[in-house]
Amino acid sequence: MTTNLGGPILARWTAPVPPLRVEHNQRRFVIAMVQHNSHDGSLELFERNWRTYRAVVDHDLMEHRALSDVLKAMVEALVRPGWAWADLGCGDLALLAPLLRALPLGRFEAVDAAAAVLPLAAANLEASAAGPVPFPCRWSHRDLLAWAEQPEPASRFELITCSYALHHLPDEGKQRALAALAGRLAPDGALLIADVFRRDGESRAAYIERYGQRVRESWGVLEVADRQRVLDHLSAHDEPAERDAFVACARGAGWASRWIWTGRHGAEALLLLWPASANDPSVGLDLEGFDG
Numbered sequence: 245m246t247t248n249l250g251g252p253i254l255a256r257w258t259a260p261v262p263p264l265r266v267e268h269n270q271r272r273f274v275i276a277m278v279q280h281n282s283h284d285g286s287l288e289l290f291e292r293n294w295r296t297y298r299a300v301v302d303h304d305l306m307e308h309r310a311l312s313d314v315l316k317a318m319v320e321a322l323v324r325p326g327w328a329w330a331d332l333g334c335g336d337l338a339l340l341a342p343l344l345r346a347l348p349l350g351r352f353e354a355v356d357a358a359a360a361v362l363p364l365a366a367a368n369l370e371a372s373a374a375g376p377v378p379f380p381c382r383w384s385h386r387d388l389l390a391w392a393e394q395p396e397p398a399s400r401f402e403l404i405t406c407s408y409a410l411h412h413l414p415d416e417g418k419q420r421a422l423a424a425l426a427g428r429l430a431p432d433g434a435l436l437i438a439d440v441f442r443r444d445g446e447s448r449a450a451y452i453e454r455y456g457q458r459v460r461e462s463w464g465v466l467e468v469a470d471r472q473r474v475l476d477h478l479s480a481h482d483e484p485a486e487r488d489a490f491v492a493c494a495r496g497a498g499w500a501s502r503w504i505w506t507g508r509h510g511a512e513a514l515l516l517l518w519p520a521s522a523n524d525p526s527v528g529l530d531l532e533g534f535d536g
């Protein structure tokens with residue numbers, strides 16, 4: 245069944261391709277270099293201008309601070325000793341690194357289609373005065389859809405997170421990712437998707453106009469060139485799903501879900517998903533104050 249997530253289904257995504265080579269295999273880090281699908285320029289902001297995105301995060305323009313608080317509370321409550329965690333579209337891991345260091349994980353995998361960010365992520369996790377984390381880390385230069393659709397037997401993770409990355413996939417890609425991620429999650433695991441979403445009934449054009457207005461009117465703290473880069477990226481590459489349509493699509497792929505947090509602009513939000521056959525992992529958690 246094909247569920248339209250509220251926007252046009254684009255056909256630019258191709259089938260995943262096999263790994264090219266393992267680039268680097270040191271004591272604890274494996275960077276898997278994998279050819280990935282064409283991204284039609286959507287990665288340019290992250291490959292060439294990470295500094296621009298860094299400024300967006302540093303000035304809390306996309307509500308990373310509130311999101312980090314709720315993610316931290318969720319993850320700390322969910323994670324059990326030995327759990328495997330995969331973060332898709334990891335970026336430089338600046339926000340997750342302190343949390344990662346404090347957890348009793350069994351292993352961690354960071355996945356990003358932009359090669360330039362992986363060394364930054366590795367450095368952020370290693371830069372602690374406390375030294376390296378005590379669990380193995382894998383740094384995968386890979387499209388998240390290709391990662392999700394990896395043929396069996398792919399290892400499973402108890403926790404999969406994806407923060408502000410999924411909206412770069414067209415609807416068909418998001419739908420395929422939701423279907424495939426069910427095969428990468430352990431039966432008692434949880435998937436946390438933090439992203440921008442359209443309001444129910446809002447067209448992509450209306451969303452781009454609304455978000456663009458927010459950038460033009462209240463992101464003045466950015467340099468003009470950075471702001472323009474964000475606006476160009478937004479209008480050319482952002483494909484956020486409608487909230488209800490996304491939840492319906494997830495349900496069709498076998499997920500149960502619960503909104504945990506919604507930002508004050510009605511775009512940024514955090515959705516918890518778990519296999520519909522399992523129990524809600526958030527039962528008993530104190531989520532008061534997160535305004536889901």
Ligand SMILES: C[S@@+](CC[C@H](N)C(=O)[O-])C[C@H]1O[C@@H](n2cnc3c(N)ncnc32)[C@H](O)[C@@H]1O
Pocket residue numbers: 287290291297301332333334335336337339355356357358361386387388389406407408409412413
């Ligand atoms: C907006 S940044 C978010 C970074 C970080 N997760 C955060 O929350 O700050 C989006 C990240 O997703 C990556 N990305 C975008 N599309 C992707 C894809 N199809 N597969 C893997 N990574 C992708 C980008 O390279 C970038 O590092």
